[in-house]
Structure formats: structure tokens, C-alpha cells
Amino acid sequence: MNIGLDFDGVIANTGFIKSLAAKRLFQKELPISCVKTSVAIANNILTDEQYKILRREIYDNYSWLVETPAISKSIESMNALIKSGHKLEIITARFPEGREHIESWLAKHSINVPLTCVGYGVSKAQSAKDLDIFVEDDAKNLVGLIKYVPKLFLFDQPYNLDEEVPMEIGRAKDWDDLLSKIESL
Numbered sequence: 001m002n003i004g005l006d007f008d009g010v011i012a013n014t015g016f017i018k019s020l021a022a023k024r025l026f027q028k029e030l031p032i033s034c035v036k037t038s039v040a041i042a043n044n045i046l047t048d049e050q051y052k053i054l055r056r057e058i059y060d061n062y063s064w065l066v067e068t069p070a071i072s073k074s075i076e077s078m079n080a081l082i083k084s085g086h087k088l089e090i091i092t093a094r095f096p097e098g099r100e101h102i103e104s105w106l107a108k109h110s111i112n113v114p115l116t117c118v119g120y121g122v123s124k125a126q127s128a129k130d131l132d133i134f135v136e137d138d139a140k141n142l143v144g145l146i147k148y149v150p151k152l153f154l155f156d157q158p159y160n161l162d163e164e165v166p167m168e169i170g171r172a173k174d175w176d177d178l179l180s181k182i183e184s185l
């Protein structure tokens with residue numbers, strides 16, 4: 001099957017690095033469950049301006065990506081899927097300017113998978129329309145893919161557990177759960 005994967009929050013543990021950045025930049029405790037912009041601001045953890053700075057840092061300054069760990073079991077699971085004959089593709093909302101940095105991160109983790117950078121705020125629908133499956137940690141992005149991709153999974157993260165998703169979207173608790181759900185399709 002053709003399987004599309006989001007990068008941040010599915011392969012790379014960007015929630016962890018946002019939390020670390022809040023501590024280093026602003027000496028603030030930002031739990032991973034609160035890393036979404038609206039939640040961080042609504043809970044008075046960061047100001048609007050601080051969150052903007054944090055976003056800019058995380059997504060434009062490559063040194064944060066270098067420090068970003070992989071999500072548990074993402075690397076070995078991707079390799080297992082490739083080994084079983086699936087075709088993987090990463091579709092991220094990061095800007096194309098950051099492409100080589102993501103490619104270096106992937107190379108460092110021995111992952112060789114095609115990468116598409118659509119840019120922040122741009123729909124992934126055009127890039128994802130030939131896929132059989134897409135996996136994301138952002139429910140809003142998945143809702144936009146319902147018409148285009150037959151099987152959608154929201155990858156559980158502490159910051160998306162409360163989100164209600166339409167019935168067309170399944171949930172994957174972690175990589176083990178995702179693999180077993182893909183293999184049972």
C-alpha cells in the first residue's frame with residue numbers, strides 16, 4: 001500500500017522539543033499535552049508573542065531539529081513497513097526551504113523515504129491524493145483529507161487525545177498499534 005506519513009508528531013518528537021524550547025527560551029514549563037498554540041496561550045503558559053518566537057525557533061533553526069528525538073519505534077516500524085513491501089512517503093507542512101534539514105535528520109536515522117514539503121497552512125490533499133493511508137497527529141489536517149485518502153489515522157499524542165474525530169478517521173495509539181492496524185487492512 002502507499003502510506004503517507006506526517007513528519008512532526010508522527011516520526012519526529014516535536015512535542016518534546018517544543019517543551020524543551022519553552023524551558024530554554026522562556027524558563028516556562030510547557031507540558032507536551034499543552035504544546036498546541038491555542039492550549040499554550042489559553043493556559044497562560046506562553047504569550048502569543050512567545051509562542052510565535054518558539055515556533056520560529058523550532059521550525060527555522062535547524063539546531064532544534066538536530067536535537068529532536070524520533071518518536072518511539074517510528075524508525076524501526078517504517079523500515080518494517082518498507083520491508084513488507086509498502087511504499088512510504090513523508091508529507092510535511094514544513095516549508096521547502098527546510099527540506100535538506102529534514103533529509104539530514106532522516107539520513108541520520110537511516111530512513112530513505114521520499115519527502116514532500118507543502119509549506120505551513122497549505123493543504124496536503126494534492127500531495128496525498130494517490131495514497132491509500134495517511135497518518136497525522138493533527139486532526140484538522142486529516143479532516144481535509146477525508147475525500148482524498150481512503151484510510152486515515154490520527155496518531156495519538158498527549159495534545160490530541162481530547163480531539164473528537166469524525167468516524168472516517170481511525171486512531172493509532174502508537175507505532176505498534178499503527179502497524180497492526182495497517183497489516184489488518
Ligand SMILES: [Mg+2]
Nearest residue numbers: 006008009137
Ligand atoms: Mg504533525
